[in-house]
Amino acid sequence: MPDETRDVVTLWRPVGPVELELIRNxxxxxxxxxxxxxxxxxxxLSKEYAVKIARDWNVPASGSGYVTRFDVRRDFLENYRVQKAGGSAHLEYWIPAEEMTAFNEAIVGEIEVVAEFP
Known part of the structure; x- marks a missing residue:
């Protein structure tokens, strides 16, 4: 296993069709x-939370929702605190918009679509 993939955190992101197309691009x-x-x-931080957002928010807003899974270098994420967005199962990182380039550079491997909701 290459050194860059040894210390990663798996994260999920609910997306709509427009964002998914940009990810594919x-x-x-x-x-x-x-x-x-x-x-x-x-x-x-959890697939269940991503599914809830994709199904309950993305589908009504845009007609479909998707759940993506991806790995991020742990050393990058150490610069951010896990945030609780409501209940204890609603955990997420808050990455400032101006830090998206650095975040994307910390992704190890490909972003995968792991669930789809019509």
């Missing part, structure tokens, strides 16, 4: 920059 290697009204990027 990156070769499944990066998330798109945030929009002006989106000051943070919030990858989540």
């Amino acid at each position: 990156s070769g499944m290697r990066a998330f798109p920059p945030r929009l002006p009204d989106q000051p943070i990027f919030y990858p989540v």
Whole structure:
């Protein structure tokens, strides 16, 4: 196993169809920059939480929702605290929009789609 993949954290991100298309355009290697009204990027710590957002928010908002899974270098994430967004199962990182390039560079391997909701 290459050294770069030894110390990673698996995260999930619920996305809609537009964001998924932008991820595909990156070769499944990066998330798109945030929009002006989106000051943070919030990858989540559990698949269950990502599924809930994709199903309950992305589907009504855009007609479909997807759950992505990806690995991020642990040393990068040590610069951020885990945030609780509501209940104890709603854990996420808050990455400032201006740090998205660095976040994408810390992704190890490809971003995978692991669930889809019509």
